[in-house]
Amino acid sequence: MYLYHIASLTKFVLGVGIMLITYTSVNVYEDPVVGIWLGILWLFIAARWASFYLFLVLQKFFRELPQDRLIKDSYKLSLLFGIYVLINALFLLLWYRSKFLWIILLVGFIILQVTLFSEQKKPTNEFPNI
Numbered sequence: 001m002y003l004y005h006i007a008s009l010t011k012f013v014l015g016v017g018i019m020l021i022t023y024t025s026v027n028v029y030e031d032p033v034v035g036i037w038l039g040i041l042w043l044f045i046a047a048r049w050a051s052f053y054l055f056l057v058l059q060k061f062f063r064e065l066p067q068d069r070l071i072k073d074s075y076k077l078s079l080l081f082g083i084y085v086l087i088n089a090l091f092l093l094l095w096y097r098s099k100f101l102w103i104i105l106l107v108g109f110i111i112l113q114v115t116l117f118s119e120q121k122k123p124t125n126e127f128p129n130i
Helices: 002-025 032-062 067-093 099-117
Strands: none
Touching: 002 032, 002 067, 032 067, 067 099
16 A cells, blocks of 8 residues: 555656756746646645545544555545646636635535545345245
8 A cells, every 4th residue: 555655746746847948947927827727736735645644644534444445545535636626727718716716616626525435325125035
């Protein structure tokens, strides 16, 4: 299960590399679009990297599952959280952000997470075999 930790560390190194490229090679005054997109990409990677460990710690307290299952679920949750942060950042840049839209997105992502990670109940036979 160290694969997820290695992937998370790779994301961190990639995020630091993107920030170094942005600050050393891109003149944001001459080409602001490239700077903004690299910043958004860094935001997505950083949010996904940090939320992986945050979700892993939180799930250890609230869920009693094997360690490998917790790590896999935390990795999936971090992807959903990264997408959530990315959508919110794009709405902010496009001046399309509102409290109503934010609440809809938040409720939508919470419902998505609950449906993805709730335990599936096995169907029971309501009618006995005759």
